[in-house]
Amino acid sequence: xxxxxxxxxxxxxxxxxxxxxxxxxxxxxxxxxxxxxxxxxxxxxxxxxxxxxxxxxxxxxxxxxxxxxxxxxxxxxxxxxxxxxxxxxxxxxxxxxxxxxxxxxxxxxxxxxxxxxxxxx
Amino acid sequence: xxxxxxxxxxxxxxxxxxxxxxxxxxxxxxxxxxxxxxxxxxxxxxxxxxxxxxxxxxxxxxxxxxxxxxxxxxxxxxxxxxxxxxxxxxxxxxxxxxxxxxxxxxxxxxxxx
Numbered sequence: 001x002x003x004x005x006x007x008x009x010x011x012x013x014x015x016x017x018x019x020x021x022x023x024x025x026x027x028x029x030x031x032x033x034x035x036x037x038x039x040x041x042x043x044x045x046x047x048x049x050x051x052x053x054x055x056x057x058x059x060x061x062x063x064x065x066x067x068x069x070x071x072x073x074x075x076x077x078x079x080x081x082x083x084x085x086x087x088x089x090x091x092x093x094x095x096x097x098x099x100x101x102x103x104x105x106x107x108x109x110x111x112x113x114x115x116x117x118x119x120x121x
Numbered sequence: 122x123x124x125x126x127x128x129x130x131x132x133x134x135x136x137x138x139x140x141x142x143x144x145x146x147x148x149x150x151x152x153x154x155x156x157x158x159x160x161x162x163x164x165x166x167x168x169x170x171x172x173x174x175x176x177x178x179x180x181x182x183x184x185x186x187x188x189x190x191x192x193x194x195x196x197x198x199x200x201x202x203x204x205x206x207x208x209x210x211x212x213x214x215x216x217x218x219x220x221x222x223x224x225x226x227x228x229x230x231x232x233x234x
Contacts, residue, residue, distance in 0.1 A: 046226070046227050048225065098171075104180070104182065105157065106223070107218075108171075111170040
């Protein structure tokens with residue numbers, strides 16, 4: 001069974017660095033054409049795509065957030081890590097990771113349940 | 122970045138009736154080399170994570186009922202539900218994946234009339 005599970009701090013102070021981990025199960029990011037994206041959703045608002053990492057370690061970022069985001073993978077641990085520097089209360093959101101598997105374009109076919117992050121002093 | 126614009130933002134539909142959601146992109150989503158439309162549809166049901174409905178413009182994802190269909194042209198995309206059911210309530214998002222920076226529409230809230 002393919003699953004993704006997000007983890008990280010529930011509360012972060014403004015200006016701190018947020019580190020989120022996505023633990024993969026049932027598939028490997030070392031498989032050709034496998035990819036993982038991060039997406040977030042502020043309370044009551046729309047989805048916002050943040051970043052993507054591919055099996056070959058190519059990385060892509062949201063234009064508006066690219067100076068603050070870093071995505072990485074640890075294939076041996078089956079994890080994808082997203083760091084966001086200098087967080088602000090507007091970064092309060094539920095953060096999701098999702099798989100992009102070969103054969104469906106870039107459709108994100110399996111999503112985690114999300115982890116809620118609040119940025120507040 | 123490509124801007125995605127959905128309409129309507131809210132759509133009340135009577136059970137058994139059809140529903141249609143429109144999504145327009147600021148640039149063509151047709152891939153020059155493979156002729157595919159890089160447009161996906163997702164639904165986020167209340168209290169749940171989003172789930173993939175349609176990929177590459179009009180292909181249903183695994184397990185999606187055939188009452189859902191997608192149509193595509195260069196910049197205009199439509200998600201249709203042939204007969205609304207109570208379980209279809211949720212917020213529907215289109216997303217373009219032609220560019221390496223993906224972008225979502227604002228979402229359309231589909232509800233029971």
